[in-house]
Ligand SMILES: [Fe+2]
């Protein structure tokens with residue numbers, strides 16, 4: 216029996232989700248509400264970046280083109296990125312950051328947990344390490360959702376606004392991918408169940424909104440990704456072929 | 460034990476010991492200024508996190524800037540053992556009543572500046588900070604032990620950035636040289652005014668807060684750095700820099716402190732930006748801090 | 764003290780199994796749950812520990828430095844509490 220080949224595009228999608236999240240998270244360092252939170256968000260960003268690097272490297276191997284993590288991160292245009300819209304929009308509001316992290320990390324934790332026992336041993340290795348990291352992210356997001364939701368009147372309102380703002384982008388996480396080792400569509404109930412419990416405990420409401428059309432997995436993005444990549448890639452691209 | 464006897468025996472003063480008011484005030488001012496410097500120092504390097512030219516460099520830089528947040532945190536905590544609050548110290552920073560190191564009012568214009576900061580600025584900070592590990596005030600000394608352990612990675616990663624650039628393309632080499640040209644003199648100024656112009660130094664030495672004079676530390680830094688610059692293949696921008704056999708030290712050119720005083724006075728390239736960034740972050744976070752406090756108060760009321 | 768800060772907590776880290784928790788430093792946190800997480804992020808980034816305690820700083824009961832002599836000097840002359848006080852005849856082992 217041969218091990219099934221994991222599609223490079225699937226791995227690239229996970230990698231880009233993590234990379235773009237890390238890029239957004241890095242913005243918070245020196246801007247968090249309190250010093251302790253600067254350290255916490257930096258840790259989360261570093262975990263995400265580490266996941267991105269491992270996954271990009273593996274995606275490059277699966278492609279068989281010899282592209283490195285940096286080739287993939289710095290030399291693709293936005294049409295070639297495969298991340299979901301949830302992670303690419305700006306997050307300069309703490310409530311939005313927490314709402315997004317709650318959904319994203321819970322989704323990652325279900326996905327990585329399933330992938331950790333995948334027949335693809337490389338992917339299983341990356342997922343097995345990442346699943347511990349994202350468990351902490353989920354916990355961090357949960358603690359903050361509770362405090363913001365059930366804190367002051369203002370924080371309750373802002374946290375509900377944040378959930379409302381993020382919710383249209385949740386559905387895209389579950390777009391079916393039957394060729395993937397784990398079809399994200401199968402994670403929907405588990406993820407939304409866990410997130411819903413936290414939202415309810417925080418005296419907040421799960422928004423009922425129409426999902427955005429999405430398209431990140433096919434390389435169709437919002438305008439925000441282009442700007443994010445312009446900033447991220449410009450220096451690397453200004454000096455082709457050098458070592459950093 | 461009496462304060463004077465403690466100092467005479469090179470003992471450590473601990474938070475609840477009796478100590479002269481002036482000693483306490485000096486420590487609060489120095490530790491706060493030190494903490495503020497760590498925190499404001501996150502910005503010039505944080506400026507390059509989003510643009511770091513490789514993912515490896517991005518990870519290193521995030522971890523480094525995160526460490527600086529930790530350093531600020533340890534130091535605020537040390538100051539708090541003297542009976543002040545972090546919130547009050549932050550107010551003083553935000554309103555300009557307490558200073559931070561002027562070095563952070565210089566901009567990071569290129570990626571090489573991140574290297575120059577790690578190598579020269581963290582390098583100078585280490586020279587300043589190692590003696591503080593033996594400072595007479597226990598909590599400050601212990602915070603510095605932790606800080607110094609973490610700093611050595613900072614200087615090395617800066618050196619590595621510059622080494623890679625200096626041995627890379629001509630454009631990269633030029634970028635590295637330009638950064639060193641801009642950061643060398645400000646780094647030397649980090650040790651403060653010359654000894655004969657440093658009115659408070661003698662008292663701080665007597666109190667065991669300071670262990671070496673500004674000029675001694677500056678000399679130590681220069682002697683340490685010159686061979687490293689050679690290893691990098693970069694020049695330090697000082698035509699008067701040369702080894703003096705007689706003194707057993709490097710001679711170096713005169714430092715133009717008028718610029719330092721201008722920057723301290725608020726006329727550096729980034730003073731206003733640094734404080735505005737910090738104040739904005741603090742104000743934007745107020746609702747979050749309040750929410751967490753309110754949540755905790757509700758739980759406590761519920762438990763009672 | 765103003766109450767504008769979150770409360771202060773003391774952090775104790777067990778560096779390895781088999782060793783005691785040792786005071787590592789302090790931090791601010793709104794409550795115990797957050798204090799524990801913050802302690803993890805602030806004080807164990809370099810694998811410094813395998814277990815953490817956080818204690819509200821206000822709950823620490825400390826001996827008074829003014830009473831130090833009364834507290835600690837009386838132990839000074841009780842040298843018989845230390846094994847090195849005793850002479851052991853030559854050749855006697857495992858004692
Ligand atoms: Fe530092």
Ligand SMILES: [Fe+2]
Nearest residue numbers: 527581610613
């Ligand atoms: Fe540093």
